[in-house]
Amino acid sequence: MNSQTYHVAVVGATGAVGQQMVRLLEERQFPIHKLTLLASRRSAGKQVSFKGETITVKETTPEAFEGIDIALFSAGGSVSKQFAKEAVKRGALVIDNTNAFRMEPDVPLVVPEVNLEDIGKHQGIIANPNCSTIQMVVALKPIKDKYGLKRIIVSTYQAVSGAGNLALEELKEQSAKVLNGEAFTPEVLPVAKDKKKFQIAFNAIPQIDLFQENDYTLEEMKMVRETKKIMHDDTIEVAATCVRIPVFTGHSESIYVETEKEVNVEEVRQLLREAPGVIVEDNPAEQLYPLATRAAGRPEVFVGRIRRDLDRPNGLHLWVVSDNLLKGAAYNSIQIAEAYISKFQS
């Protein structure tokens, strides 16, 4: 048992995910002797409460990483690209929740329930996968292990908090204005850095992140590439359609998988009941199925609507829901940090 304590930094501490990270570090009694909170110059000076103390957020600079043992990054890809290697240079382990390094060969991309062992291969940076990928691979890992996985077709129903606090505010304000019949101009979604903005209140937007050359969005390609990397299997065919819907927190996913071997639904339910980090909510007679509103605030991945395909004995349909800020981001990062200090440091 390891009784060491660490100097931890959260980069992006005032953001939607950063706030959850700070909360989880406290709630889970992460072994910390000092917490440094970093953010952009704009957010520096804000006060954040941690274990009854008030911590003042500082601007992210290379020097801010002096003495840091573990740095949790969640301030956007450009911040990670600018500062993660500075942190590593100063001796920190970086757990990066952005897209900056996920596909780099020497950066492990880790979902502890799926590929914990990859943590050991790190060279200073461990990447946290995209929210929509994490909940999917947690649900599919037991299915892959038992039946083999040939193919995944997923359509997502993604919450607005995945786009950050400004997007969340936009959803609330727009919704109120629509209900009151007031005019408004969309300003944040679908993608802060893209040209056009669209109404998210009472709408469904089939664009998350920027379009790529192949007409898939970056979010869709993240799901494709990250799934193969996390599962160590480039032969799995993955197709994704990623859609933003007016939900605050909790991504839902309609997933079809084609397995190598014939599936048995009752066996799948049992496999998933025994799987780490999964809660099966699947009883049609009782209208029990995962719901975003119920998953929000909880760390697990919820799976239901488990049905065999009507035509294919090796086809399976699932409805998978999880809190995108927790298992999809902050909680998975903290899990990586916890696994790192317990398994790979002691």
Place this chain on the structure above:
Amino acid sequence: MNSQTYHVAVVGATGAVGQQMVRLLEERQFPIHKLTLLASRRSAGKQVSFKGETITVKETTPEAFEGIDIALFSAGGSVSKQFAKEAVKRGALVIDNTNAFRMEPDVPLVVPEVNLEDIGKHQGIIANPNCSTIQMVVALKPIKDKYGLKRIIVSTYQAVSGAGNLALEELKEQSAKVLNGEAFTPEVLPVAKDKKKFQIAFNAIPQIDLFQENDYTLEEMKMVRETKKIMHDDTIEVAATCVRIPVFTGHSESIYVETEKEVNVEEVRQLLREAPGVIVEDNPAEQLYPLATRAAGRPEVFVGRIRRDLDRPNGLHLWVVSDNLLKGAAYNSIQIAEAYISKFQS
């Protein structure tokens, strides 16, 4: 050319779809000499305006169909089961927008862009398909004709107006209460006649209509069975996951199809541009894709996000959006009536 005029009845005239039917009959200058509006006893006595006149809604009774030429039913399956044959007995053509007769062998199930010719086989009743089926088959018909259709996997993002005016009111009231932090008790959705009710505001509910013995919902099985019947092809494999989201009007669908022959995306776009009732909105560089908010109030089916599968040359992904009250219900019914009087009566 046919200059006959008709005595038309709308059954369920005060409902979400019935209101659209009355509006469309006026807007499209349907050849009417008399309009009779019928509803439940509870709604009888309500006043509806039509072409500058005020029509009083009457209770639906067998005798109310005396003298009716065309009866448009949209008051729920039980009302259709009770009264459609009474209307036929009295000489009316029934166009039924409920699930009551859709799968009966002697009842044509018609989407004019797909199987107009089936109208001729009617024996008094023509069925209007389910909203989620209609927009899908309109988009897929040209693809089927060109490439052959082996398989469809669809995940829906369905609007609340599909569940009627009470559900729509519930969404508005719940949304306001969530925004104001007030308590509420869900009362209508997911399914008025099912046991449990769930929050629809800022949520996604993977249940539309009742669960069947095979753990699929009735809405999902409608999509499966109706697609095969409309397309006259029982060999097409169809799998559906139907989800209600907090949108007022406009169903969105993430559709994957597997074709017999290899697809060419630019050719698919061109085919769809030329297809009746379809508008292609598909330009990733300009962030152009179908949106529920933009489709609401319009009669067409909007198709975008057209992508070839990353692994399969005969796999195609699409995002299909349409107004569920118009093409999904009222407009399709009126189209059937118009086709009937122009093609099969003159």
